[in-house]
Amino acid sequence: MEAVIPFVGQVSAEDEKNWIDALSGALPNEQIIPFADLSESQRTSSTIAIVANPSPEDLAKLPNLVWIQSVWAGVERLLGELRDRPFEIVRMVDPEMSRTMAEAVLSWTLYLHRDMPAYAKQQRERKWVELPYTKPSQKTVGILGLGKLGKVAGRKLAEAGFNVMGWSRRPEDIQNINTKSGDDGLKQVISQSDIIVLLLPLSDTTRGLLNKNVFDQMRIGTSLINFSRGPIIDDDDLIEALDTGRIDHAVLDVFHQEPLPQDNPFWGHERVTVLPHISAPTDFDTATKIVSKNISRYRKIGILPMTVDKERGY
Numbered sequence: 001m002e003a004v005i006p007f008v009g010q011v012s013a014e015d016e017k018n019w020i021d022a023l024s025g026a027l028p029n030e031q032i033i034p035f036a037d038l039s040e041s042q043r044t045s046s047t048i049a050i051v052a053n054p055s056p057e058d059l060a061k062l063p064n065l066v067w068i069q070s071v072w073a074g075v076e077r078l079l080g081e082l083r084d085r086p087f088e089i090v091r092m093v094d095p096e097m098s099r100t101m102a103e104a105v106l107s108w109t110l111y112l113h114r115d116m117p118a119y120a121k122q123q124r125e126r127k128w129v130e131l132p133y134t135k136p137s138q139k140t141v142g143i144l145g146l147g148k149l150g151k152v153a154g155r156k157l158a159e160a161g162f163n164v165m166g167w168s169r170r171p172e173d174i175q176n177i178n179t180k181s182g183d184d185g186l187k188q189v190i191s192q193s194d195i196i197v198l199l200l201p202l203s204d205t206t207r208g209l210l211n212k213n214v215f216d217q218m219r220i221g222t223s224l225i226n227f228s229r230g231p232i233i234d235d236d237d238l239i240e241a242l243d244t245g246r247i248d249h250a251v252l253d254v255f256h257q258e259p260l261p262q263d264n265p266f267w268g269h270e271r272v273t274v275l276p277h278i279s280a281p282t283d284f285d286t287a288t289k290i291v292s293k294n295i296s297r298y299r300k301i302g303i304l305p306m307t308v309d310k311e312r313g314y
């Protein structure tokens with residue numbers, strides 16, 4: 001019986017074909033087959049699957065999976081639906097994604113730092129007013145989440161001259177980043193930052209973490225960038241914090257529901273910039289190389305890439 005690698009995804013037919021063509025080119029000794037085309041014996045013999053937003057019902061029809069490789073970085077949905085399944089979950093960890101995210105963090109930090117929302121408003125009102133300039137060295141950017149993405153973003157902000165603080169679960173020691181952990185560490189970061197960047201995974205401990213209680217500890221006029229996941233923020237509390245001016249401006253790339261519904265108040269809010277989940281898309285070329293390297297290594301020496309910690313939730 002020949003082992004194949006199923007591609008299990010709820011993506012467009014074009015995306016599925018592109019992934020399968022690219023992965024088949026990078027893994028010439030493997031047969032990568034869309035889930036729908038698998039025979040019964042191929043389903044039974046599969047030990048690895050490559051997934052892109054897979055349906056749990058499809059994965060349940062692959063009884064001998066040892067691990068699944070996701071082509072995306074976030075795993076909250078996979079864990080929500082598949083935590084109790086016996087196979088391991090491997091997410092996309094790609095230095096190119098960290099670079100892209102760091103570029104987005106720097107871009108939108110500069111957007112806030114150089115008062116672009118305020119100047120755009122002034123233009124709409126035909127107002128010619130020079131706002132005071134502050135150097136990056138007089139500003140602090142706090143990054144919540146110092147993982148694969150947060151560390152690289154923090155370094156980039158420090159290179160651009162900002163004071164950088166960062167918060168993680170376990171204590172970290174990172175050059176040029178003033179790192180904090182624990183509840184007290186969170187208080188210090190949020191109360192000392194001018195701009196706060198969210199790069200935490202969505203898990204049981206981070207859902208709703210940014211709520212009124214946390215917003216009230218921020219300085220008046222702090223700005224917020226959310227590039228991780230929408231449900232980490234309590235939206236009603238955020239709107240209240242924006243309306244009172246506690247938060248000056250929020251750049252939001254991720255939302256509770258995506259695409260953002262037409263009647264969502266963020267669309268028309270003067271203090272909000274809405275982005276359509278674009279801060280760090282998976283890079284097709286580098287992701288293909290990473291998936292093929294992970295699978296080749298597993299086939300050769302039987303060692304799995306780093307897997308998601310199902311207890312911890314990321």
Ligand code: NAP
Pocket residue numbers: 073074075097144145146147148149150167168169170171199200201202203205206227228229253254277278279280281314
């Ligand atoms: P990661 O490597 O797993 O890092 C997660 C970081 O968050 C770690 O520093 C971790 O601390 C910290 N953390 C987790 N739970 C915490 C808690 N309860 N309290 C304090 N710190 C906590 O994740 P990543 O690769 O950097 O990605 C982060 C998230 O970005 C992903 O989960 C995904 O949702 C999102 N993302 C968004 C896009 C986009 O386009 N918008 C693209 C890619 C990823 P410890 O290391 O100490 O545990």
